[in-house]
Amino acid sequence: MTETDVKVVYKRPLGFTDRTTHYCPGCTHGVAHRLIAEVLEEMGELNNTIGVAPVGCAVFAYNYFNFDFVEAAHGRAPAMATGIKRTLPNKIVFTYQGDGDLASMGMGEIVAAAARGEHFTVIFINNTNYGMTGGQMAPTTLPGQKTSSSPLGRDVETQGYPIRTAELLATLDGAAFVARRSLHDARSIRNAKRAIRTAFEAQKQGLGFSMIELLSICPTNWGLKPAAARTWLAEHMLPYYPVGDFKVSTAVSEMKIGGN
Amino acid sequence: MALELIKGNIAVAEAAMRAGLVSYFGYPITPQTELLEHLSARMPELGRAFVQAESELGAINMVYGAACTGLRAMTSSSSPGISLMQEGLSYLAGTELPAVIVDVVRGGPGLGNIAPSQADYTQVVHGGGHGEYHLIVLAPASVQEAVDLTTMAFDIAEKYRMVVCLLLDGFIGQMMEPVELPEFKPVRTTPPAWAIGSPDSKGQVVLTSINIDPPTQERFNVKMMTRWQEVEKNEVRYKGYFLDDAEYVVIGYGTAGRISLSAVRAAREQGLKIGLVRPISLSPFPAKVVDELADRVKGFLVVEMSNGQMLDDIISIVARRVPVEFYGRMGGMVPYPDEISNAISALVNGKHDVNIDARAEWLAGLRELVGTGE
Numbered sequence: 001m002t003e004t005d006v007k008v009v010y011k012r013p014l015g016f017t018d019r020t021t022h023y024c025p026g027c028t029h030g031v032a033h034r035l036i037a038e039v040l041e042e043m044g045e046l047n048n049t050i051g052v053a054p055v056g057c058a059v060f061a062y063n064y065f066n067f068d069f070v071e072a073a074h075g076r077a078p079a080m081a082t083g084i085k086r087t088l089p090n091k092i093v094f095t096y097q098g099d100g101d102l103a104s105m106g107m108g109e110i111v112a113a114a115a116r117g118e119h120f121t122v123i124f125i126n127n128t129n130y131g132m133t134g135g136q137m138a139p140t141t142l143p144g145q146k147t148s149s150s151p152l153g154r155d156v157e158t159q160g161y162p163i164r165t166a167e168l169l170a171t172l173d174g175a176a177f178v179a180r181r182s183l184h185d186a187r188s189i190r191n192a193k194r195a196i197r198t199a200f201e202a203q204k205q206g207l208g209f210s211m212i213e214l215l216s217i218c219p220t221n222w223g224l225k226p227a228a229a230r231t232w233l234a235e236h237m238l239p240y241y242p243v244g245d246f247k248v249s250t251a252v253s254e255m256k257i258g259g260n
Numbered sequence: 261m262a263l264e265l266i267k268g269n270i271a272v273a274e275a276a277m278r279a280g281l282v283s284y285f286g287y288p289i290t291p292q293t294e295l296l297e298h299l300s301a302r303m304p305e306l307g308r309a310f311v312q313a314e315s316e317l318g319a320i321n322m323v324y325g326a327a328c329t330g331l332r333a334m335t336s337s338s339s340p341g342i343s344l345m346q347e348g349l350s351y352l353a354g355t356e357l358p359a360v361i362v363d364v365v366r367g368g369p370g371l372g373n374i375a376p377s378q379a380d381y382t383q384v385v386h387g388g389g390h391g392e393y394h395l396i397v398l399a400p401a402s403v404q405e406a407v408d409l410t411t412m413a414f415d416i417a418e419k420y421r422m423v424v425c426l427l428l429d430g431f432i433g434q435m436m437e438p439v440e441l442p443e444f445k446p447v448r449t450t451p452p453a454w455a456i457g458s459p460d461s462k463g464q465v466v467l468t469s470i471n472i473d474p475p476t477q478e479r480f481n482v483k484m485m486t487r488w489q490e491v492e493k494n495e496v497r498y499k500g501y502f503l504d505d506a507e508y509v510v511i512g513y514g515t516a517g518r519i520s521l522s523a524v525r526a527a528r529e530q531g532l533k534i535g536l537v538r539p540i541s542l543s544p545f546p547a548k549v550v551d552e553l554a555d556r557v558k559g560f561l562v563v564e565m566s567n568g569q570m571l572d573d574i575i576s577i578v579a580r581r582v583p584v585e586f587y588g589r590m591g592g593m594v595p596y597p598d599e600i601s602n603a604i605s606a607l608v609n610g611k612h613d614v615n616i617d618a619r620a621e622w623l624a625g626l627r628e629l630v631g632t633g634e
Contacts, residue, residue, distance in 0.1 A: 050456050052325070053468070062466045068456040070328045071468030073351050076321035079313065083325025083333070086309035087283045088457045109321070112314030 026226025075106025367592025375592025506535025
């Protein structure tokens with residue numbers, strides 16, 4: 001028998017359980033979950049991490065990760081994470097929140113946590129609608145975008161304007177690292193992973209609050225096939241929500257990151 | 261240990277620290293603020309967590325997070341703030357977490373005022389949040405009792421993994437009295453096996469209040485209700501005064517109970533056989549003593565600094581065996597002992613009608629006394 005040199009290039013991250021996903025086909029929640037698990041694995045922090053799950057599609061996030069998790073009330077994850085991190089300051093703590101949760105119901109909690117410079121990381125999923133309840137208008141819904149509660153398209157005269165969360169939180173001195181990335185193609189996903197790594201490293205080194213906003217697709221509620229949804233994201237969301245680093249504190253910019 | 265003259269709010273704060281409080285989260289609101297202020301200095305001094313939250317919503321959800329570590333967590337507020345915390349209290353209960361909250365009750369509804377009141381009885385005893393759950397509610401009538409109950413509150417919260425509410429009216433919070441503070445207890449800093457971040461847990465710990473499958477939720481609620489039966493068996497607390505030969509019994513808690521005691525003593529001096537039941541645990545309620553007294557006394561007078569929120573519980577226990585009458589002041593007003601003495605006289609010399617509408621009779625009298633506000 002000839003020996004073949006086999007190299008494993010893709011496997012389930014160690015931080016994952018082997019449960020089957022409940023997310024819709026094509027949804028980028030799975031990608032975001034995977035990036036978090038990979039980063040925590042690379043940092044050797046899987047056994048030292050506590051996640052805070054949101055109310056929304058990711059309400060069962062703890063079914064996919066195998067480390068400790070709590071489940072917050074809608075919008076309150078940053079307050080809950082504050083309570084955990086202040087009580088157990090040596091743990092890595094992160095919240096995983098959608099746009100209805102973070103930018104509508106929980107805008108008070110997220111702004112206050114960022115302003116206090118709480119030492120936890122926020123993974124913020126922006127897919128321009130309330131996914132779990134069936135695609136209603138969110139604070140992130142684009143002008144003119146049709147949703148189940150803006151059937152004629154978001155009219156900014158009566159329904160106001162979308163919130164650019166990353167830019168907003170970047171104005172706060174307590175925020176150490178605030179960035180927006182996209183999950184619509186492979187290159188963007190690799191960039192997103194680097195940003196998530198930087199955010200968790202900033203937390204580990206005690207440099208302050210960090211948030212990564214991830215532009216995501218919602219094929220089911222958008223009424224698009226996954227490939228078309230990714231194109232829609234690129235064509236409509238990227239112009240309104242540019243990717244980039246909106247706040248990099250001096251300490252974060254000088255931070256050394258080990259590994260890859 | 262020497263007695264010290266301390267304000268109620270500060271005494272509770274200091275007692276909580278000595279009971280091993282690890283994390284405190286609060287928001288300023290009168291008449292509770294001294295508690296927050298005291299801990300803002302003392303907690304960091306001892307290397308413990310203190311956060312002035314962005315709101316009471318923030319504060320209770322910080323407690324929710326901290327309670328998931330199984331370490332001692334507390335918040336404090338006053339009535340409007342406690343209203344805001346109801347969401348978090350329901351989640352804490354639904355996740356079976358221990359925590360202590362302090363409610364220094366003020367006059368309402370709405371913004372109301374900052375004077376002492378007992379009008380939060382319904383919202384804390386009968387639950388202001390959604391779903392089926394109970395809080396354990398303890399109501400002190402002096403600063404010393406507030407200190408003692410604070411110490412006990414943390415132990416009870418952990419024993420049953422439930423939220424304990426210390427219900428102080430604004431009087432107890434603001435009043436200075438001589439107290440003996442307890443010694444410092446050792447502080448637990450390692451999460452227990454059921455909690456997040458514990459070195460002793462076997463595998464992943466997930467703390468959540470979600471049970472998406474209704475049969476699972478029902479079984480959980482059965483478990484909670486069964487635990488509550490244990491609490492009802494073990495944690496009823498009250499103080500009885502002059503009950504042995506009492507023909508009529510006054511029932512009042514906290515400051516209303518304390519003022520009632522003055523009126524009861526005055527009645528005794530006049531030869532009237534009046535007793536007093538002062539509930540200390542409002543939840544679980546000392547129903548048994550009231551039930552037994554209802555078989556042998558001629559009537560009850562309920563005294564509250566509210567519109568008779570505990571009155572409804574007493575009426576249901578007594579079940580028309582003897583008359584239940586009521587005297588209360590509302591909106592931050594506090595009854596004088598002679599007002600209660602008059603109510604005692606009315607009970608003793610009255611018609612002894614078990615079908616009397618106690619609240620209507622009282623309201624008619626109060627309308628005469630204070631006017632209708634129209």
